[in-house]
Amino acid sequence: MYQFNFQPVFDNLDLLLYGAWLTVRLSLMAMILGLIVSVLGAVAKTSGIRPLRWLIDVYVEVIRNTPFLVQIFFIFFGLPAAGISMSPNVAALVALVINVGAYGTEIIRAGIESIPQGQVEAGRALGLNPVQIFRYVILKPALRNIYPSLTSQFIYLMLTSSVVSVISANDLASAGADLNAQTFASFEIYLVLTILYFLLAFGFSTMFSAIRRIFFTYPAGR
Amino acid sequence: MKPNRRIFTVLAASALAAGLAAPSLAAELEAIESAGSVKIGMLVDFPPFGIQDTSGKPDGYDADVAKALADYLGVTPEIVPVTGPNRIPYLLSGQVDVLVASLGITEERAQKVDFSTPYAGISIAVYGDSTLEVTEASGLDGQSIAVARASTQDTGVSEVAPEGTDIRRFDDDASAVQALMSGQVKLIGASNVVMSQIAGATGDRFDKKFDLSSQVQGIAVAPGSDALLEKINGFVGEARSDGTLDEIHEKWLGEPLPDFVKNAE
Numbered sequence: 001m002y003q004f005n006f007q008p009v010f011d012n013l014d015l016l017l018y019g020a021w022l023t024v025r026l027s028l029m030a031m032i033l034g035l036i037v038s039v040l041g042a043v044a045k046t047s048g049i050r051p052l053r054w055l056i057d058v059y060v061e062v063i064r065n066t067p068f069l070v071q072i073f074f075i076f077f078g079l080p081a082a083g084i085s086m087s088p089n090v091a092a093l094v095a096l097v098i099n100v101g102a103y104g105t106e107i108i109r110a111g112i113e114s115i116p117q118g119q120v121e122a123g124r125a126l127g128l129n130p131v132q133i134f135r136y137v138i139l140k141p142a143l144r145n146i147y148p149s150l151t152s153q154f155i156y157l158m159l160t161s162s163v164v165s166v167i168s169a170n171d172l173a174s175a176g177a178d179l180n181a182q183t184f185a186s187f188e189i190y191l192v193l194t195i196l197y198f199l200l201a202f203g204f205s206t207m208f209s210a211i212r213r214i215f216f217t218y219p220a221g222r
Numbered sequence: 223m224k225p226n227r228r229i230f231t232v233l234a235a236s237a238l239a240a241g242l243a244a245p246s247l248a249a250e251l252e253a254i255e256s257a258g259s260v261k262i263g264m265l266v267d268f269p270p271f272g273i274q275d276t277s278g279k280p281d282g283y284d285a286d287v288a289k290a291l292a293d294y295l296g297v298t299p300e301i302v303p304v305t306g307p308n309r310i311p312y313l314l315s316g317q318v319d320v321l322v323a324s325l326g327i328t329e330e331r332a333q334k335v336d337f338s339t340p341y342a343g344i345s346i347a348v349y350g351d352s353t354l355e356v357t358e359a360s361g362l363d364g365q366s367i368a369v370a371r372a373s374t375q376d377t378g379v380s381e382v383a384p385e386g387t388d389i390r391r392f393d394d395d396a397s398a399v400q401a402l403m404s405g406q407v408k409l410i411g412a413s414n415v416v417m418s419q420i421a422g423a424t425g426d427r428f429d430k431k432f433d434l435s436s437q438v439q440g441i442a443v444a445p446g447s448d449a450l451l452e453k454i455n456g457f458v459g460e461a462r463s464d465g466t467l468d469e470i471h472e473k474w475l476g477e478p479l480p481d482f483v484k485n486a487e
Contacts (some may be wrong), residue, residue, distance in 0.1 A: 023458035080404040088390060089404070166397065168368070178391065181372030 008183035019175025025159040030096035054202030056184025076167040092164035111142030151208040236305035247317040251449040263304040263318035283474040294457040321442040337440035343483040345436035367409040368398040375411035436487035
């Protein structure tokens with residue numbers, strides 16, 4: 001009979017909580033930078049400029065059709081051969097941003113294309129300039145339309161970040177693996193890790209709902 | 223006639239039990255010599271010490287040592303593949319006469335089997351970029367060093383590394399080596415076996431900085447095989463001094479037999 005012993009987990013809870021904070025920080029930064037990449041990618045893709053569209057097509061297809069593990073290995077172990085060397089934590093962030101950027105580009109592109117042409121024309125008729133039209137008439141309603149898919153992609157990003165320990169970056173999963181290597185209390189550690197990841201995902205999803213209530217409900221203020 | 227039969231049954235059963243529970247079977251030197259062959263157990267899943275060649279025959283450092291040992295005894299080697307967990311039972315049950323199976327010499331094992339003087343060894347050390355001047359643990363301060371998580375080298379490095387060391391833990395030796403080769407870290411904690419495997423690809427780009435720990439391996443016989451053990455010790459002594467082991471070590475691990483093995487008793 002397996003003897004449960006949560007002592008090693010409680011003794012090192014600070015280590016795990018610090019790991020959780022690292023995961024939150026890494027994911028938040030990847031979400032913000034990833035959102036920027038996604039919007040730029042979607043704009044480039046829906047712009048009429050052909051070479052730009054092809055470039056984004058290649059980026060999106062390459063990233064969406066290769067495993068994240070291979071991408072992060074390529075960035076960390078492969079790029080130094082080309083003279084680009086990053087610390088593990090930076091490489092992890094870059095890999096996550098590039099990955100989520102490709103998925104985000106497609107999602108936001110779909111949102112932009114869901115805006116009826118008539119709406120843009122209405123904006124023009126109201127005398128809005130092109131920047132205002134993009135911001136208020138296209139981007140904001142587009143984000144509202146695809147908000148659920150985008151945020152679930154972001155939560156998936158947070159969960160995916162658990163593999164960054166393969167390049168020795170620090171996060172919640174690597175903190176758990178280190179603790180496991182010292183105490184061998186695998187069941188207890190991974191049970192607590194499961195709970196922590198769930199709480200993190202739940203926290204993010206609560207935060208996303210709040211953002212939605214503030215920025216994306218009708219009547220569209222601001 | 224019933225009682226007699228019962229007595230017979232009991233006797234037969236106890237004889238059988240005695241046979242099964244017989245203590246380890248000592249290997250007799252004379253028996254081996256008269257048979258003209260020696261049964262040698264070795265691992266075939268522990269490169270580069272024990273492997274199988276392309277035709278499925280046992281090969282590697284241990285195989286070459288086993289052949290040299292048989293030559294020394296003047297008999298033909300009969301190599302029996304064993305596995306890590308079953309190698310000692312094979313020896314104690316007499317299915318092999320000798321183990322040349324990368325058996326690390328430890329206190330617990332020495333209570334079950336008799337070891338020869340060491341014929342091989344694995345050392346854990348800090349290796350790194352040849353241009354880097356690190357000669358002791360204090361030199362790790364401010365450096366990044368790769369190790370395989372929870373390995374002997376992880377424990378070794380963590381024990382001696384000063385506060386300012388950036389220990390990067392990877393899932394296995396392969397990733398740690400990859401980090402070293404791609405220049406992501408300048409130092410690595412690894413075994414001489416791992417380093418000899420990459421030496422071919424990297425030449426003199428990396429060298430050894432300082433030792434962490436080492437484990438020597440001995441040829442093992444069942445307890446009580448004193449004449450055989452004496453003969454084996456004679457073989458190891460000769461092979462160490464006449465360069466036989468150096469040559470075999472050079473062939474499989476890219477360097478002569480390390481000093482910590484040669485100097486071990």
